[in-house]
Amino acid sequence: MSYCTIPLDQRQIIYDKVFSLKQNGLSYKKIIEQILSEFRIKLHKSTLSYWFNNNVKLVGGENYFNSIASPELSYVLGVMFGDGAITFNKKKQDYAIRLEAKDKDFVENFSTCVSKVLNKNRNYLVCKTKREMYSVKGRSKQLYYFIKSLKEDFELLKKFVEPFPAEFIRGVLDSEGTISASPKKYLKLRVYIASSANLELLKYLRDLLFRNFMIKTILSKTKTAGMIDSVIDGRVIRRTKDLFQLAAVNEEQAILCCELIGSAISRKIKKFEDFIFLRKRYTRLEAAILWQKIYHKEGRFWIRNNTKSIDSFLITY
Structure with missing residues (x-):
């Protein structure tokens, strides 16, 4: 232990x-x-x-952390197995918990949860970076080493996640997952809970989803170690590990995942709400046509044209 x-x-x-x-x-x-x-x-x-x-103060210190399971801690741990990171600056003796992401509401929610876990009266400040990203940093040596120990021994994680499984899954999904609607032949919803090289994590998520929410998922390998992953400034980057993906097995399970797990990221939830709105009122073919009025495609992703109510897009239909 x-x-x-x-x-x-x-x-x-x-x-x-x-x-x-x-x-x-x-x-x-x-x-x-x-x-x-x-x-x-x-x-x-x-x-x-x-x-x-050093004058170490465990109880009542400025950044003390009590390792008791809570919804906020479970969410933080989910994020830490995704986009979140722990860092240590030896010169400054600075033990930090960090998150940088493009969605401000995601980073703000993480800030709220870390602040609650560390008994702060106010949330940590969320800053906008030069790269048009949002970042937040919390400080706690105890939380730093707590997270480090869970990453080194996955079994230790489970007793803090089991009481609040939805929050943990949501933290991973917000970091590594996608809620996607595709209007190719007809409008179809897909939910990818996570893409990760951490197969143990994905198997645990699969177990949590089925055991607690009866949500069925499929686990598949999407990339193999050694294959070309990307080309940056003319440099070929090859994968060092296999990449796996955990996804809801069908549309029914994808809807369940959105309803029971949810997301702290408004654009992901909005995409699900728009999908449900169209599917309840139109045929699949009509819904696909309308989707392309509300969203436009950038690369592999469908981006909402603006934040207007969905009704405003349908007036001319």
Whole structure:
């Protein structure tokens, strides 16, 4: 078991015990052995060194984190297995949780959840970058190491996700997934929950979706390690790992996924709402024609023409 994943009150007990053993003259090695024997927690020498040489405050510190399952933590963990990242600046001793994405509402929701997890009175500031992206950064050494430990041992993740599975899946979907409608022959909805090289993650998502929501999905390999992935400035980039995709098995399951899991990204939800509006009122063929009045295609994606009510597009139909 990892120290970072146990509740804060238990961490405080271990922390106090470590200092008690130090006062009794035990060496780093003996302290580590004693804690492992008594609590079944393996501490590292670097952790003890940091505690002894810095004014560490576990309870009530500025950025303290209590590892208790919650909807907000589950969503944050979902994002961290997608677009989110943990970073450490050694020079500044800055332990950070970051997200950068093109959707402002996605980044704002992540900021809200991280702020709630870290007991902040206000949300972390969301900034617009020079690349027309939105970014947010939260600071907490404890949350940093907590997330790091879950990424290193996937089994530790599950006890924090199981009580709030929808939020975890939503976090992954917002990061790595797509809600897509295609009007080729007739209007059809597809939901891709995630594309990832992390096969263990996708299998777990598949299990969560079926076990908790009876949503059926299909898992497939979309790219193979070694194949050309992209060309950047004339440089050929080859994949180092296989890429897999988890998708709702059909349109009925895609609709269920949108209704039961949802998304914090308004453009994704709007696409689903427009699809439902058209499918309830028109034939599939008519809906496909109308879709192309409301959306235009850019590359592989259908982009809404503006934020007007869907009714305004249908006046001339």
